[in-house]
Amino acid sequence: MDTCRDGEADMNENLTKVTSTMNKKVHTIEDDGITKLGINKIEVTAASPNSFCADGNENTNPVELLWSLGKDFYIPVAKVCGKLVMDEDIRSLRDKECLTDRVLDCYLSQLVTVHNGLGRKVIYYNQTQMTNIINCSYQIPEVSDCSESDFDADVILGIYHRYYHWTLLIVEVKKEILYFYNPCGERKTEMRKILSSWRKYEKDYREKVNIQTKVSDWRITSTPHTNQKDAFNCGVFCLMFAEKHLSGDLKCLMTVTSADLKHMRKAVALKLMEGKVFLTECCPKCAKSIEGDESIKCSTCRRSFHFKPFCIEEDLADIKEAEHFKCRLCRINFWNEEESHYNLRKHPLKISTRNKRRPGQR
Structure with missing residues (x-):
């Protein structure tokens, strides 16, 4: 991207x-x-216009410093869940910019880590893996230990990239329910395709790893939410959907404002920059x-x-x-x-x- x-x-x-x-x-x-990611709201203080200067100063937030650059320089600035975050990724979190796949993958990996620490088993499929599953172009890797599979998890989630647009799929494994979130609104034809693809994936996965338990009786649904009204906030919506779904706070998805989206962008950037890395x-x-x-x-x-x-x-x-x-x-x-x-x-x-x-x- x-x-x-x-x-x-x-x-x-x-x-x-x-x-x-x-x-x-x-x-x-x-x-x-x-604060715990996805549980408590992150308070972000509005930046002074004077802080967005090329010279900067040592007390300036690193996010603001990277946002002040005139262009992308493709420099690693953080490391999150083993993945390098570049300056272009942090800069994609500026207002009216489209989020990069690394932002989505790194932030959702952090979110999953937090919820795993709370006692749930949550698995994250990166955007390439989930997109390939929905498009039926996946390859199931060899699993050395068949005693535990992905379908033993409580939740599987991942980003589905379609036509330059980010969407989110959350699989509640034990409930046998797929929750599909499209920031622009869900369509029945698309949801039927996703359901069919996921059923095929589970069948192939079970055969590959030799799991003898019955195939799940999957169904797919969506959750009411505010719809995206622009061409650049789909990734931000997906991160909000994931946070609120995992924390069970779904009511607020109906009242998302432009101010909430800007706040989320800054909060995500600050969270990723907690992994600020000094490469030596x-x-x-x-x-x-x-x-x-x-x-x-x-x-x-x-x-x-x-x-x-x-x-x-x-x-x-x-x-x-x-x-x-x-x-x-x-x-x-x-x-x-x-x-x-x-x-x-x-x-x-x-x-x-x-x-x-x-x-x-x-």
């Missing part, structure tokens, strides 16, 4: 800028060195190992980046003559001083910078 937001003129201008800086001297530093064991831009590769250190956070165009070229294009190399996140003061000191103590850096030439030069 990535999109290119720069026009041809901007691309040419940036290319010229990068090329013109190729002979600059680059200075580097050699230094070894929510790999390149902070591409998240791949840097060992054995040419690298360059940020003069502020002192993390090592690959000395390659994808990883640092845009940052190099913005530095001035005789200025130290500074990564994109440090340029917006993403890490406050306390975080930087703590993370550097926890993850001492031992990778040395090898070269001061520009990426691509031999």
